[in-house]
Amino acid sequence: MTEExxxxxxxxxxxxxxxxxxxxxxxxxxKVWEHSRNFEVFFGTKCPFGCKYCYLNRKGDDLYPTDIQRxxxxxxxxxxxxxxxxxxxxxxKGFLFFSGEPFVQEACMKAIDMTLDAFAESEKKPEQIxxxxxxxxxxxxxxxxxxxxxxxxxRRVGIPIHLSASIDGKxxxxxxxxxxxxxxxxxxxxxxAFSFMAKWKIGAHPMIYSDLIENWKDNWKWFQEKFLKHxxxxxxxxxxxxxxxxxxxxxxxxxSEFIDFLIEWTYEKVFNKNADHTLDFIFNHxxxxxxxxxxxxxxRGMKCALxxxxxxxLGDLAWxxxxxxxxxxxxxxxxxxxxxxxxxxxxxxxxxxxxxxxxKGEDMxxxxxxxxxxxxxxxxxxxxxxATGDLFSPIPTVCExxxxxxxxxxxxxxxxxxxxxxxxxxxxNRRKAFKRVSDMVLNTVN
Amino acid sequence: MQFTGLExxxxxxxxxxxxxxxxxxxxxxxxIHRDVLVSLEDESVFKRAFNLAGGGIENIGFWxxxxxxxxxxxxxxxxxxxxxxxxxxxxxxxxSGIAADPIIPFVKAASRSGINVNIQVSLDxxxxxxxxxxxxxxxxxxxxxxxxxxxxxxxxQAKLVINWKPTLTLQNMKEMDDSKxxxxxxxxxxxxxxxxxxxxxxxxxxxEHSAAPTPMLPGKYTALDGVAFAxxxxxxxxxxxxxxxxxxxxxxxxxxxxxxxxKKRMMCGAGNSFMAVGGRGFICHRSFFFDDDxxxxxxxAGTDEWxxxxxxxxxxxxxxxxxxPDPDDKGDIERYLHVMExxxxxxxxxxxxxxxxxxxxxxxxxxDREFLDDPVYLxxxxxxxxTASNCPFENILNTSSANVMPFSMIRFHGxxxxxxxxxxxx
Ligand code: SF4
Ligand code: SF4
Numbered sequence: 001m002t003e004e005x006x007x008x009x010x011x012x013x014x015x016x017x018x019x020x021x022x023x024x025x026x027x028x029x030x031k032v033w034e035h036s037r038n039f040e041v042f043f044g045t046k047c048p049f050g051c052k053y054c055y056l057n058r059k060g061d062d063l064y065p066t067d068i069q070r071x072x073x074x075x076x077x078x079x080x081x082x083x084x085x086x087x088x089x090x091x092x093k094g095f096l097f098f099s100g101e102p103f104v105q106e107a108c109m110k111a112i113d114m115t116l117d118a119f120a121e122s123e124k125k126p127e128q129i130x131x132x133x134x135x136x137x138x139x140x141x142x143x144x145x146x147x148x149x150x151x152x153x154x155r156r157v158g159i160p161i162h163l164s165a166s167i168d169g170k171x172x173x174x175x176x177x178x179x180x181x182x183x184x185x186x187x188x189x190x191x192x193a194f195s196f197m198a199k200w201k202i203g204a205h206p207m208i209y210s211d212l213i214e215n216w217k218d219n220w221k222w223f224q225e226k227f228l229k230h231x232x233x234x235x236x237x238x239x240x241x242x243x244x245x246x247x248x249x250x251x252x253x254x255x256s257e258f259i260d261f262l263i264e265w266t267y268e269k270v271f272n273k274n275a276d277h278t279l280d281f282i283f284n285h286x287x288x289x290x291x292x293x294x295x296x297x298x299x300r301g302m303k304c305a306l307x308x309x310x311x312x313x314l315g316d317l318a319w320x321x322x323x324x325x326x327x328x329x330x331x332x333x334x335x336x337x338x339x340x341x342x343x344x345x346x347x348x349x350x351x352x353x354x355x356x357x358x359x360k361g362e363d364m365x366x367x368x369x370x371x372x373x374x375x376x377x378x379x380x381x382x383x384x385x386x387a388t389g390d391l392f393s394p395i396p397t398v399c400e401x402x403x404x405x406x407x408x409x410x411x412x413x414x415x416x417x418x419x420x421x422x423x424x425x426x427x428x429n430r431r432k433a434f435k436r437v438s439d440m441v442l443n444t445v446n
Numbered sequence: 447m448q449f450t451g452l453e454x455x456x457x458x459x460x461x462x463x464x465x466x467x468x469x470x471x472x473x474x475x476x477x478i479h480r481d482v483l484v485s486l487e488d489e490s491v492f493k494r495a496f497n498l499a500g501g502g503i504e505n506i507g508f509w510x511x512x513x514x515x516x517x518x519x520x521x522x523x524x525x526x527x528x529x530x531x532x533x534x535x536x537x538x539x540x541x542s543g544i545a546a547d548p549i550i551p552f553v554k555a556a557s558r559s560g561i562n563v564n565i566q567v568s569l570d571x572x573x574x575x576x577x578x579x580x581x582x583x584x585x586x587x588x589x590x591x592x593x594x595x596x597x598x599x600x601x602x603q604a605k606l607v608i609n610w611k612p613t614l615t616l617q618n619m620k621e622m623d624d625s626k627x628x629x630x631x632x633x634x635x636x637x638x639x640x641x642x643x644x645x646x647x648x649x650x651x652x653x654e655h656s657a658a659p660t661p662m663l664p665g666k667y668t669a670l671d672g673v674a675f676a677x678x679x680x681x682x683x684x685x686x687x688x689x690x691x692x693x694x695x696x697x698x699x700x701x702x703x704x705x706x707x708x709k710k711r712m713m714c715g716a717g718n719s720f721m722a723v724g725g726r727g728f729i730c731h732r733s734f735f736f737d738d739d740x741x742x743x744x745x746x747a748g749t750d751e752w753x754x755x756x757x758x759x760x761x762x763x764x765x766x767x768x769x770x771p772d773p774d775d776k777g778d779i780e781r782y783l784h785v786m787e788x789x790x791x792x793x794x795x796x797x798x799x800x801x802x803x804x805x806x807x808x809x810x811x812x813x814d815r816e817f818l819d820d821p822v823y824l825x826x827x828x829x830x831x832x833t834a835s836n837c838p839f840e841n842i843l844n845t846s847s848a849n850v851m852p853f854s855m856i857r858f859h860g861x862x863x864x865x866x867x868x869x870x871x872x
Contacts, residue, residue: 005666008812009853015810328760329846351803351845351852358802363795365788365849389768390785392795392849 006347013333013350017319020357021310025090028124035299036308039092039126041078042323043108043314044069047100048136050179051168053209053242055324055382056100063326068315071107077314078111082118084335084342091124095159096131096309098323103137103147111314112161113150120157129154132164132205134176135193139183144196151200164238165197168206170222171215175207194230203236208258208289210242210251216258220265234270235281239289241405243380245387245395252397252404259408260415262287267416275418279425293375293406294434296427301360303377317342321356324382325391356381359392366394371440374433376402410438448783449499451720452531453507453731454491456520458482460511462542464568465579466615466662468732469511470747474740482510482724486519491723492530497773499721503531508539509722509731517548521555528559538564540611542580543588550598557604564607567592571659572633574626575618589637596645605649608641609656610634616671619661619678624685630659631687660690667858669812676862683870691859694834695867702829709793712833717786727771727782729839736765761843769842789838789848796832797825799850804828804860807853813860827864835859 024030024037045060046069056063085091095115102108112129119125137143154161168176173185197204204223208216227234239262241255263282271277282290292303300307311322317335320326333347361367361378370376379398381391388395413419419438426434458479463471485491495503506527508520528534537556541549553563570576573585581587592608599606612634614622622630634657641652659682661675682689688696698712710718714730722728725737735741742762771782789796801824808817817824836851844852 002666004668004670005854008668008810008857011810012806012812012853016806019809327764329764349846352847352850354802354806355799355845355847355850358798359795360798363798365792365795368792368794388781388785389764390788390849391847393785393788396784 009347009350010333010345013347013353014345016353016357017310017345021092022088022090025085025092026088026124030093036093038094038096038305038309040096040098040309040311040323041081041111041314042311042320042326043074043097043099043102043111044105045100046105047134048104048178048180048183049101049134049176051134051176051207052211053175053207053244055386059386060100062328063323064313064315068313070315074107074314075110075114077317078114080317080337080340080342081312081314082114086118086122087341089124091119091122091126092310093127095126095129097129098132101134101136102131103133103143104140109146109150113153116150116154116157116159119159125157125159127159129159129161130164131161132166134166135196138189138193138196163200163202164205165193165202166205166207167193168209169204169219171219172206172209172212175209175211190226191230194226194232197236198230198232201236203232203238205238205240208239208241208255210244210247210255213251213254213258216254217261220258220262235286237287239287240292241289241377241401243377243383243395243398243401245383245397247397247401249400252401255401256404256408259290259405260412262290263409263412264416267418275421276425279418279422283422283425283427289405290409292377293402293409294426294430296429301358301363303361304380306381307357318348319345321352321391322382324380325385327385330391364392364394366399370399372403372406372433372437374430375406375437378402406437407441410434410441414438414442448787449719449721450502450533451505451507451715452495452499452503453509453720453722453728454495455482455510455722455724455728455731455734456486456508456513456539457510457516458735459515460542461515461544462512462581464542464581466613468745469735470741470744472740472744474738474744475511475735478735478738478741479511483516483519485725486516486523489523489526492523492526494726494773495721495723496530498723498727498771498779501531502533504533505536505538505720506531506534507720507731508537510724510734512542512544513539514541514545514548517552521552524555524559524561528561534561536562536564538566540566540568543567543569543584543591544581546591546594546598549595553595553599553606554602557599557602557606560604562605562607564609565595566609566611566656568611568613569637570612570614570618571630575612575614575630579613579615579618585633589641593641593644596641596647596650599650600646602647602649605651606647607651607653609653612657612659613662614659615662616665616667616674619659620674622678622681624681627681627685627687631657631685655688655693658688658690658693661858665854665858667854669807669857669861672813672857672859672861672863675858676866679863679866683866689867691863692867692870695830696871698830698834699871709796709833709836710790713790713836714838715790716838717782718790723773726773727779729769729786729842732839733765733769736762737770761846764846765842785848786838793829793832795849796836796851797828800828800831800856801825803851803853804856807856807860812853812857814862814865816865817860826868827860830864831856831859 021037045056045064050057097112099108137147151161223237224234267273267278283294295303306322311320313320313326319332321330331348332353333345333350335342336344336346362373367373367378379394384393384395385391413422423431423435458475556563569588570579576584638652638654679689716730722730724734728734771779804813804817807813808815838848841848841851
């Protein structure tokens with residue numbers, strides 16, 4: 001019975017992988033994809049930084065045991081993955097290399113290079129390779145040179161590498177320290193980093209964290225000064241609130257002040273008090289932090305990348321829900337090898353697959369009945385697990401943060417006289433909710 | 447605090463060794479039992495229960511293994527329970543029915559304190575099942591003991607309800623042809639009649655419908671197991687009887703018709719209306735002993751009984767960390783309550799998870815294909831499963847989340863059983 005049971009679970013997982021990933025990856029018509037079907041290589045957890053909010057820093061070994069992060073194994077597995085994709089004539093829409101700090105790891109650089117080589121001559125190619133980086137490589141000129149070479153090559157072969165700069169800014173420096181405390185980011189470092197960003201059109205990706213939230217107005221001004229100095233457009237900054245449990249009421253208040261500041265700054269400093277331009281920017285283009293509450297959605301149920309990716313923990317070829325939920329008990333299963341090649345899949349927690357890929361954030365317990373459910377980014381499953389013990393149970397302090405965020409956006413739009421025009425700029429499927437919540441906030445909540 | 451009920455760990459050993467029992471009979475359990483006994487005698491378990499669940503308790507259940515072996519201690523502790531939980535009105539326990547003598551004085555003492563008692567007696571049916579599943583002679587001995595209890599309690603003033611808990615393994619179901627099914631229901635009819643005529647006290651009631659057969663859950667069920675379960679239900683219905691599944695379904699439709707389909711009322715109250723307590727908090731009695739390494743070792747080694755997909759050390763670690771709240775840590779208790787309340791109060795995620803999983807299974811032929819074609823049927827199935835057949839503990843052990851039901855349960859019910867019951871109700 002047990003054998004048959006396992007076989008049946010494997011069959012469900014394999015059917016899902018084929019339908020959800022392999023068929024789109026093989027398809028020539030990318031339009032048939034309801035939303036992106038990407039592939040994340042969860043490479044490792046090695047990192048020179050000790051960011052305060054980082055889950056790899058806090059839970060690294062539970063998420064990705066170090067004993068399965070041997071360079072030779074990682075490279076061998078990367079070769080197997082690429083051979084499998086080539087053999088099956090398929091290419092994910094995009095690749096993402098996720099690691100503590102990819103560019104200070106020789107093996108990760110190699111894995112990226114292997115990916116470029118593998119698809120260089122293919123008709124079917126990934127559209128891009130994304131690499132989030134803390135810019136640790138900027139400290140080593142020879143590394144900068146190698147990264148640039150890789151980026152040039154990626155453009156030559158038609159699979160451009162896009163970096164995203166995980167830099168939190170001068171005024172939040174203590175949130176992102178180096179593990180080796182003798183290394184510090186100084187003005188010289190930042191100037192080098194920003195000129196690199198300008199050259200390669202790279203945006204910044206700072207995290208809005210509870211610690212030092214009071215510095216964010218200054219931090220914002222600092223970013224914009226640097227952008228100006230290096231000719232980077234003001235909007236090349238992807239702000240994201242860290243949805244960890246540790247937000248205190250006072251910090252949430254400071255967060256609200258920053259949201260208010262950010263909207264006013266955009267209205268006054270960028271768009272010269274032009275209401276239409278400001279609203280169009282806020283709701284349809286700019287700063288993720290403001291916009292993510294109002295996203296139209298594109299067939300995904302979650303506002304994060306969870307359902308866009310197959311997350312593969314490279315060290316053991318484990319398909320995991322994502323890099324923050326790759327605890328042993330959540331592993332969907334592992335790709336199996338025969339004669340050194342990927343050939344089949346062995347399920348572990350396959351029962352979780354349909355739940356993760358079909359869920360809608362607003363259906364989570366508590367969200368179901370929450371006043372802002374249609375305007376909330378909802379919690380991060382990994383963070384929810386870390387704080388509550390359950391992937392799907394919202395963290396009360398994060399709920400408070402999200403309420404305050406939505407309420408502040410509404411109140412600031414009112415304060416600036418933008419609220420009446422706002423509805424027209426909000427994606428249609430969020431308008432009703434926006435109207436309901438803003439009526440409630442402006443008429444009944446002080 | 448919201449709790450009105452408690453499940454208290456009262457015993458760790460058992461004189462029997464029922465075929466489907468999930469509690470390993472190892473020497474380690476003797477040690478656990480001694481500790482449990484100490485916690486009853488020094489009353490520390492009741493103090494922990496107060497910390498975890500507050501003083502508003504109205505019902506206490508005795509769980510663990512066979513409570514009859516500690517009934518004398520429990521009888522002595524009735525005043526303590528009353529003192530710590532002044533609202534206490536009901537005590538319930540489940541017994542193998544192997545002995546009547548220890549139970550009689552307990553019920554009398556409870557009655558004197560104004561406490562009603564509910565006794566659930568494990569009896570799986572006639573000798574061809576009970577004597578095989580439980581112990582030789584069970585089909586005679588158990589009903590006789592119940593008769594003895596009823597006869598000895600002529601004068602109690604408080605209420606006593608006795609109900610049966612028949613558990614059938616899939617093997618039992620497969621082996622029961624029409625005549626055996628008739629024999630099963632005739633057996634309970636005869637036993638009920640005999641006990642009812644032996645009963646001279648209007649305060650005592652036998653819950654006759656409780657004889658409806660219940661499948662042993664959980665299991666690592668395959669599609670074919672689901673087909674066998676459906677076939678069993680069909681045969682039971684053909685004899686004009688009902689399974690526990692049928693009764694649940696009728697209840698489900700009745701509540702739906704009355705717009706009262708309330709998840710909280712239709713499922714267990716684990717972590718919501720009741721708290722289970724031993725050395726620390728537990729989801730319910732079924733997760734008892736998982737804080738003990740010997741028990742876990744034995745349970746993992748004997749996975750035939752623990753028929754769950756993911757009973758391994760990591761799952762157990764998770765269970766220990768998140769689902770065994772520390773009686774001395776208010777924050778931990780609040781966190782646990784938040785998760786369990788979320789599970790019990792809300793249903794949208796559960797319904798959508800079950801629908802998605804059912805569709806996946808249907809696509810590979812592991813449940814009825816009808817689910818692919820009929821969204822109303824699919825929704826009804828998901829509503830039924832999420833409210834009437836949803837066990838947070840089993841979900842956690844299998845899928846690592848209380849909010850995700852394992853495929854196994856969906857296969858078990860989705861291969862004809864659900865259709866069969868709907869057909870009958872129609
Ligand atoms: S605030 Fe909390 S409960 Fe409300 S929708 Fe957001 S995550 Fe869900
Ligand atoms: S349904 Fe599950 S959690 Fe609830 S009491 Fe039964 S075994 Fe325990």
